[in-house]
Amino acid sequence: MPKIFKILVMIATCVGVGYLSSLFTREGVDTWYRTIEKPSFNPPDWIFAPVWTTLYIMMGLAAGLVWDKIEEQRETVRKGIIFFWIQLALNALWSYLFFGLHNPLLALIEIVLLWLMIYETFIQFNKVNKVAGYLLIPYLLWVTFATVLTASIWWLNK
Template sequence: MKLGAKIAILIIICLGIGYASSMVTQNGVTTWYPTIEKPSFNPPNWIFAPVWTLLYICIAVAGGIIWDKIETHPLAKKALLLFTIQLILNTLWSFLFFGLRNPLIALIEIILLLLMIYETYMIFNKINKIAGYLFVPYLLWVSFAMFLNASIWWLNS
């Protein structure tokens, strides 16, 4: 399979995960989220969908680049396993925060997610610098999201 097909498959998977997460998020955003205290640096709700769409595309392209190296690079299989784990954790966060409406459990989970994203970034970077660089915006955004999550937990506990 060619690189473009691998990237396209991962874009579909990542955007599908994003869509599934948004379905869990939507109910919480319209009912519970407006009722809780948020820090002054909380972004407007409209910013999340375009940012996440761009991030999912970036990490899908990175994953496709690594998938293309699976037969030639000894770290590629491990890298794709880490990629899969971080996607699962990414999806789980929405369920914990918006579905269960539990910022504390979501905070613990997002710390694990951030560590897994960092590990994925590090191994991707060893295999292909472009794939590593494509993970940097995701790493930065989830770092911000972790501080936002922590602040929301603190303000509402």
């Protein structure tokens, strides 16, 4: 299977998961989210869609680059891809917990697990392909910020 096909499949998968997550997000933003207290450093709503779209594309590119090395580093690639799928599922789950269930505390607990899975994915991807590892750094940084934001929202609204 050609490298470009693997990359495109993974990008499409990540963007698709992002789209599905956005269904909970849109509904929650338009109703509940507008009514809760947010910290002063809360970004404007319009910033989230372009940031997340960019991050999903970078995640998919990273996963495709790693998947392409399956024949050369089967075990490390397999381990990295497993962590990748776990973090992608946790990524989608966060939107449901926060915006769907309106539960910042549960979302906070979950995002800590998400951060750990992203970090482990980064470690595994970095062993296979340095560029793939580097492509996950902005995602890790954004989720670090999102963790602080989630914690702040929980604290302000508990």
